[in-house]
Amino acid sequence: MGFYIENIILIFAVLLFIGVFTAKFSTRLGLPSLVFFIMVGMVLNRFIFFDNAWLTQLLGTVALIVILFEGGLQTKWTNIKTVYKPAVSLATFGVLVTTIVIGAAAKYILGISWLEGMLFGAIVGSTDAAAVFGVLGNKNIQTKLTSILEAESGTNDPMAVFLTITLIQLILAPSFEPFHLLALFIWQMGMGLLMGVLLGKMSIWVINHINLDSSGLYPVLSIALAIFTFSTVTIMNASGFLAVYVMAVMLGNADLTYRRSIVGFNEGFAWMMQILMFVLLGLLVFPGELLEVAWQGIALSVLLMLVARPIGVFVSLIKSRLNVNEKLFISWAGLKGAVPIILATYPLVEGLENGQLMFNVTFFVVLSSALVQGATISPIAAFLRVEGKGKKLQPPHSLELVSIGRTNSEIIEIQISEDSIVTYQEIQQLNLPQKTLITAVIRGEQLITPYGGTKLLPEDVLYILVAKDQKNEVKNIIMTANETSREEKLL
Known part of the structure; x- marks a missing residue:
C-alpha cells in the first residue's frame, strides 16, 4: 500500500512539473494552457481509468472558486467601472441569446429534444474566466476591451449555471412556470451581488484587523474567505460564483495588509488548480468517443464561433457605443474553457439519457475553441485594429514587509x-x-x-x-x- 501511495504522489509531482513547463510552452505558442493540460489528461487516460463525474464536478467547482477569486483580485475597478454595462449585458442577455441560437442548432445536429438542445446551448453559452484571464493577460489589447471581456467572463458563469440547472430540472420534471423562474433568477443574481459586496467588506475588515502571528497565514485566510463566501451564498440558493468574483474585486481594490503575499499566493494556487482540473477533465474523456462525434463537434464549433456568439454579442451590445470592429473582437475572444466542461458533467451526474453525448461534444467544442480562437487572438486584434497603445508591462518590482511575528x-x-x-x-x-x-x-x-x-x-x-x-x-x-x-x- 505504501508503494502505491508513493506512486500516486510521484504522479502528482510529475503532473505539476508538466503543468509548469507546458504553461511556459503555451505562452510562446499563444495557446491557452488548458489545451496542453487537457492533452496530458487524455494521454494519461490510456494508463489510468477514471470516470467519476461527481468527483470531477466537485474538484472543478473548487478550482473555479480559486480561479474566479484570483481573477477578481487582479481586476482593477478603475478599468471595469466604465464598462460594467456592456459586461453585464454580455453576461446575461448575451449568454441567453447564444444559448438559444446554438441550442436550436444542437437540436437538429445531435438529434436530441428541444430541451436537451437548449441545455447544450446553456452549457457552452458562457465564456471561461480561466481561459480569458490567461490568454488576454499578456496580450497587447485595448484596455477597454480586455476589461469588458474579463468582467464578462467573471460574471457570466452564474447565468450559465442557472440556465443549466433549470433546464435539467425541466427535463427531469417538465413544468414551465415563467414567473417562478424569473423570480429565482432575480434572487440568485441580486442576492449573489449583494452578498458579494457585504462579504467583501467583511473580508477586508477581517484581513486588516485580525493581526495574525505569521504573514504566511494571510493568503490562507483570503482563500478561506473566498470558499466561505461561495458556500454561504450557495446555501442561500443564490449565485456563489458571482458573490466570489464581486468579493474578490473588492479585496483586489482595497488597501490590504500583506497584499502582495495574498495576490502572489492566489496566483500560484490558481495555476495549480487549473493544472489539476484540466488534467482531470482530460482523464474523463475517451479519445475514441470524441472521434464518433467529430463532425457534430466541428459543425457546432463553427456555428458557435461564427454565428451564435456574434449574434449574442451584437444583440446584447446593440445600445453600446462600441464600433463594429470592437464587437467583432469581443465575439472572437469569447473563449470557452473549464466552465462548459464542468457544466457538462451535470447531465452525467443526473443520469440524463444523452448526458455522455453532450459531454463529448462539449469537450470537442471547448478544445476547438481554445485551439482556434486562443491561438489567433493577437492576429485578429491586429486585423481589426483594436490593439493597445503600448506594450502591456507588469510592474518590475514589488516590496513588502514580511514578518514572522506581530508588527506595528x-x-x-x-x-x-x-x-x-x-x-x-x-x-x-x-x-x-x-x-x-x-x-x-x-x-x-x-x-x-x-x-x-x-x-x-x-x-x-x-x-x-x-x-x-x-x-x-x-x-x-x-x-x-x-x-x-x-x-x-x-x-
Missing part, C-alpha cells in the same frame, strides 16, 4: 499622479510623519534608491515603511491633488 509597521505602495501635490518635490520637502521612511522609488523599469534630494515625478511608485496607525495620513499627504493643477486642467 508595514510597507505601502503609492503611485504618484500628475496632479499630486508632491509631484516634482524633493523627498526632504515632504511633510511626512516621524519614523516614516520611503524605502524605494520605482520609475519605469528602474529601481531608485531614494535620498533627501530625490525629486518625485508623475507615475513614480513609492514604497513607504510606515506605522499602521499613520498609513492613512501618509496616503492623504501624497495623494492630495494640487489645486493649481486642477484649475489648469479645467481651463
Whole structure:
C-alpha cells in the first residue's frame, strides 16, 4: 500500500512539473494552457481509468472558486467601472441569446429534444474566466476591451449555471412556470451581488484587523474567505460564483495588509488548480468517443464561433457605443474553457439519457475553441485594429514587509499622479510623519534608491515603511491633488 501511495504522489509531482513547463510552452505558442493540460489528461487516460463525474464536478467547482477569486483580485475597478454595462449585458442577455441560437442548432445536429438542445446551448453559452484571464493577460489589447471581456467572463458563469440547472430540472420534471423562474433568477443574481459586496467588506475588515502571528497565514485566510463566501451564498440558493468574483474585486481594490503575499499566493494556487482540473477533465474523456462525434463537434464549433456568439454579442451590445470592429473582437475572444466542461458533467451526474453525448461534444467544442480562437487572438486584434497603445508591462518590482511575528509597521505602495501635490518635490520637502521612511522609488523599469534630494515625478511608485496607525495620513499627504493643477486642467 505504501508503494502505491508513493506512486500516486510521484504522479502528482510529475503532473505539476508538466503543468509548469507546458504553461511556459503555451505562452510562446499563444495557446491557452488548458489545451496542453487537457492533452496530458487524455494521454494519461490510456494508463489510468477514471470516470467519476461527481468527483470531477466537485474538484472543478473548487478550482473555479480559486480561479474566479484570483481573477477578481487582479481586476482593477478603475478599468471595469466604465464598462460594467456592456459586461453585464454580455453576461446575461448575451449568454441567453447564444444559448438559444446554438441550442436550436444542437437540436437538429445531435438529434436530441428541444430541451436537451437548449441545455447544450446553456452549457457552452458562457465564456471561461480561466481561459480569458490567461490568454488576454499578456496580450497587447485595448484596455477597454480586455476589461469588458474579463468582467464578462467573471460574471457570466452564474447565468450559465442557472440556465443549466433549470433546464435539467425541466427535463427531469417538465413544468414551465415563467414567473417562478424569473423570480429565482432575480434572487440568485441580486442576492449573489449583494452578498458579494457585504462579504467583501467583511473580508477586508477581517484581513486588516485580525493581526495574525505569521504573514504566511494571510493568503490562507483570503482563500478561506473566498470558499466561505461561495458556500454561504450557495446555501442561500443564490449565485456563489458571482458573490466570489464581486468579493474578490473588492479585496483586489482595497488597501490590504500583506497584499502582495495574498495576490502572489492566489496566483500560484490558481495555476495549480487549473493544472489539476484540466488534467482531470482530460482523464474523463475517451479519445475514441470524441472521434464518433467529430463532425457534430466541428459543425457546432463553427456555428458557435461564427454565428451564435456574434449574434449574442451584437444583440446584447446593440445600445453600446462600441464600433463594429470592437464587437467583432469581443465575439472572437469569447473563449470557452473549464466552465462548459464542468457544466457538462451535470447531465452525467443526473443520469440524463444523452448526458455522455453532450459531454463529448462539449469537450470537442471547448478544445476547438481554445485551439482556434486562443491561438489567433493577437492576429485578429491586429486585423481589426483594436490593439493597445503600448506594450502591456507588469510592474518590475514589488516590496513588502514580511514578518514572522506581530508588527506595528508595514510597507505601502503609492503611485504618484500628475496632479499630486508632491509631484516634482524633493523627498526632504515632504511633510511626512516621524519614523516614516520611503524605502524605494520605482520609475519605469528602474529601481531608485531614494535620498533627501530625490525629486518625485508623475507615475513614480513609492514604497513607504510606515506605522499602521499613520498609513492613512501618509496616503492623504501624497495623494492630495494640487489645486493649481486642477484649475489648469479645467481651463
